[in-house]
Each structure stands twice: as structure tokens, then as C-alpha cells.
Amino acid sequence: GQSLEQPSEVTAVEGAIVQINCTYQTSGFYGLSWYQQHDGGAPTFLSYNALDGLEETGRFSSFLSRSDSYGYLLLQELQMKDSASYFCAVRGGGATNKLIFGTGTLLAVQP
């Protein structure tokens, strides 16, 4: 089966840096994704890591270590609009290829 663990809540102040961790267990693995969801909205894609290392997209970076089954999302220069839920997700390998999400981390950015 597949399971993902991430912290339920994180609080930070504007301008700060925050890291949201994700550990996963999966029978097959193609890559680790991150999604953002504002309250009442649909999830939207942020980043994808298929290989070990850091991927940077503007203020957001995502890291993957396949050997540790671990990844994180790094948000820099936090803004109030970054207050949202963040989900890691794993696409399993093999025939099923299903996309499984973690339970989400609620990020509260304070002034």
C-alpha cells in the first residue's frame, strides 16, 4: 500500500522561511508532488520531483531523497496569501499508477 505523513499544522510570520516535511511508504514510486489548496478551493499543482535533489520555482522549492523516502516543500519570503493547506502526493509505479495524497499541512502565515 501507500501512505504519506506530514505535519498537520505549521505557523510562521510574513517574510520568514518554512519547511513542510513529507515521508512516504509506497510499493512503487515515480515521483513526489506538492499541491496547494486555499480554503474552499481546488488543489493546484506546485512542484514535482522524480529524482533526488532540489527543484526551485520562484519562492517555492521542493526536495526529494528517494533513499530516505522523504521530501519537503520550502517556502521562502512568506506572504499572507501563502496561508493554505499543502499536500504531498505520490504517484505509485507499476500498473496501477494511482495518485495518493497525504493528509495535508495547514500553513498559517501571521503578520
Add this chain to the structure above:
Amino acid sequence: NAGVTQTPKFQVLKTGQSMTLQCAQDMNHEYMSWYRQDPGMGLRLIHYSVGAGITDQGEVPNGYNVSRSTTEDFPLRLLSAAPSQTSVYFCASSYSGTGGLNTEAFFGQGTRLTVV
């Protein structure tokens, strides 16, 4: 490009009623899926499909049926609604993502379902 279109946006059902949530995508994606989202539970996979004529169960399939007769459409059927099915439902589509390719999932706007 409409992306993923999900209807209805809101629905109230009585226990025992049936209904179908519609999902259509115009991106020629092979992979389509349904999730339910409950407070503190994240997005849980109900059913998914890797192509027309192929469906499979996800994490929480009981009480739901799906079919995939075309690439574009992936309806979710509740045969006999129960209060435990009160939730927000999201449909999503993406490329299959084999071989490590980027597999961004595009989501519909959600259906807020209440079963009384």
C-alpha cells in the same frame, strides 16, 4: 480549454437517494480520478481510471461506482446515499506519468454534497 469541469457544485440528498456526479476533461488525459475530502483527512482516493474502459478502486471505494466509456468523461455514482458520504468531492485528471514524467493533476472545482 475548459480543463476539468465538474457538476454540480452543490447538492443535498436524502438518505437512500441516488445521484451521479459528472466530470469531464478536454485535455486528452488518460488518468482520471475521484477524491473525497473530509476535515483532517486530506484527499482520499475513491476510484480511478487509466483509460477508457479501465477503472480500479482507490482507498475508499465502498458505496461508489464509476465507469469510463470515453476518454473525456468519468462520472461517479452514489447508488444509495448515506450521511457518511457527506463530503467535498473532487475530480482530477492527468497524464499517466509513467517513466518519471511530470504528472500534474488538474482538479475540478469540487462538489459539496450533503446527505440528510
